[in-house]
Amino acid sequence: MSEYWNLMKFSIEAIAVVHSCYSEKFGIPRQPGLVKSAIGSIEMLPPYDREEMFRELDQFSHIWLQFRFHESMGDGWRPTVRPPWLGGQKRVGLFASRSPHRPNGLGMSVVRYHGLRMEKNKLLLDISEMDILQGTPVFDIKPYVPYSDKVEEASSGFVKFAEKEITVCFSSEAEEQCQQYREETGREMKILIAEILKQDPRPASQRGKKREYGMLLWEMNVRWLAEDQTFTVFSIQHRH
Amino acid sequence: MSEYWNLMKFSIEAIAVVHSCYSEKFGIPRQPGLVKSAIGSIEMLPPYDREEMFRELDQFSHIWLQFRFHESMGDGWRPTVRPPWLGGQKRVGLFASRSPHRPNGLGMSVVRYHGLRMEKNKLLLDISEMDILQGTPVFDIKPYVPYSDKVEEASSGFVKFAEKEITVCFSSEAEEQCQQYREETGREMKILIAEILKQDPRPASQRGKKREYGMLLWEMNVRWLAEDQTFTVFSIQHRH
Numbered sequence: 001m002s003e004y005w006n007l008m009k010f011s012i013e014a015i016a017v018v019h020s021c022y023s024e025k026f027g028i029p030r031q032p033g034l035v036k037s038a039i040g041s042i043e044m045l046p047p048y049d050r051e052e053m054f055r056e057l058d059q060f061s062h063i064w065l066q067f068r069f070h071e072s073m074g075d076g077w078r079p080t081v082r083p084p085w086l087g088g089q090k091r092v093g094l095f096a097s098r099s100p101h102r103p104n105g106l107g108m109s110v111v112r113y114h115g116l117r118m119e120k121n122k123l124l125l126d127i128s129e130m131d132i133l134q135g136t137p138v139f140d141i142k143p144y145v146p147y148s149d150k151v152e153e154a155s156s157g158f159v160k161f162a163e164k165e166i167t168v169c170f171s172s173e174a175e176e177q178c179q180q181y182r183e184e185t186g187r188e189m190k191i192l193i194a195e196i197l198k199q200d201p202r203p204a205s206q207r208g209k210k211r212e213y214g215m216l217l218w219e220m221n222v223r224w225l226a227e228d229q230t231f232t233v234f235s236i237q238h239r240h
Numbered sequence: 241m242s243e244y245w246n247l248m249k250f251s252i253e254a255i256a257v258v259h260s261c262y263s264e265k266f267g268i269p270r271q272p273g274l275v276k277s278a279i280g281s282i283e284m285l286p287p288y289d290r291e292e293m294f295r296e297l298d299q300f301s302h303i304w305l306q307f308r309f310h311e312s313m314g315d316g317w318r319p320t321v322r323p324p325w326l327g328g329q330k331r332v333g334l335f336a337s338r339s340p341h342r343p344n345g346l347g348m349s350v351v352r353y354h355g356l357r358m359e360k361n362k363l364l365l366d367i368s369e370m371d372i373l374q375g376t377p378v379f380d381i382k383p384y385v386p387y388s389d390k391v392e393e394a395s396s397g398f399v400k401f402a403e404k405e406i407t408v409c410f411s412s413e414a415e416e417q418c419q420q421y422r423e424e425t426g427r428e429m430k431i432l433i434a435e436i437l438k439q440d441p442r443p444a445s446q447r448g449k450k451r452e453y454g455m456l457l458w459e460m461n462v463r464w465l466a467e468d469q470t471f472t473v474f475s476i477q478h479r480h
Contacts, residue, residue, distance in 0.1 A: 015343050056330075154350075
């Protein structure tokens with residue numbers, strides 16, 4: 001018997017790597033789909049960087065990515081967790097959650113697909129509405145097939161924790177920095193920041209406190225002051 | 241650069257193994273959800289066989305299984321495939337398909353969840369509406385979260401190949417064998433066979449021909465005659 005289970009170890013390799021606006025974990029929304037302007041791309045690695053492998057993928061609006069929570073692997077896993085969408089209070093089994101801290105560290109996420117392009121001899125898939133960290137190794141890409149993946153009769157007894165509405169303000173300096181960044185890169189930094197902060201990235205335990213936070217989007221360090229439900233973005237600067 | 245990609249190999253191990261009515265690949269429907277009476281269980285392997293790891297999972301009607309297409313791995317992969325749901329005619333890119341013949345051989349499938357039970361010191365999850373082979377190694381179990389997995393705006397430009405309706409008949413001998421099997425095991429063999437055959441497991445290329453087929457369900461060898469769109473089941477016997 002134990003010999004049989006010894007056969008149950010497998011080696012898998014990345015077929016692609018994610019380029020994401022999320023340069024660190026803090027700030028990543030708890031589900032894909034919430035932050036519409038979270039854009040990125042998937043860089044295919046050889047020998048999977050052949051256009052024909054994606055023929056007709058543009059028939060689909062969304063794709064599944066199967067990936068490794070590579071920056072959560074060091075932390076190990078616990079049998080139960082407190083998922084943020086239950087307000088961080090209720091404890092549930094690990095396998096009743098989508099926590100990144102899990103055996104094998106496998107994640108799956110549905111993102112919007114915008115098409116293929118070649119850049120500097122690399123095959124890239126443009127995506128948006130993503131919730132995946134920069135540098136994430138990808139093991140598989142599959143079309144989201146509404147016929148089988150959109151399970152009409154699926155239900156969840158949990159009522160999603162109702163987040164209080166967040167008001168996001170920008171200092172005039174931060175406004176200006178967003179504007180300048182957009183001129184340099186074409187990226188809609190202000191919209192991205194506003195969408196992310198609306199999701200309230202704070203841990204549940206810190207929500208009553210007045211505190212400063214920072215997150216890294218692309219190469220920019222974004223800083224804001226959180227006071228109750230009002231976030232004021234005051235600085236967007238290169239990390240160097 | 242190439243050193244970085246060398247870090248992109250990972251070892252993963254089975255956390256569970258599937259017990260399925262599908263003892264061989266032939267007969268397995270092309271999507272989960274179609275064969276309601278396809279029942280089975282997931283046997284958790286130590287150290288993942290702890291009830292607390294599934295606390296509150298019964299709040300969800302469906303779960304995702306991430307698994308290895310273990311019996312398709314030897315065949316390798318090709319850059320393009322002809323998916324059966326397009327009638328086996330149209331050629332699409334591998335990553336625009338859910339073919340089991342893919343790099344890393346990872347599958348994902350949503351199944352209905354019926355709860356936990358202990359049997360002979362083993363922790364089992366009962367499932368149905370499955371499309372997974374007996375003995376399949378499972379790498380992860382996650383709740384199907386309608387809020388993020390049921391993507392309302394997801395679309396596919398493909399029109400699903402319209403299968404012609406199949407009429408399923410049973411010889412009186414086969415009827416009797418189903419009846420006897422049900423008495424011995426409690427399993428609704430006749431309903432299961434009828435639901436599977438309605439999905440027409442034949443390869444598209446064989447559909448015009450009169451031919452006999454066999455498939456293994458549990459330990460029973462099921463045989464039928466296919467003539468056009470009428471299938472006559474004539475024998476259900478132990479495989480020994």
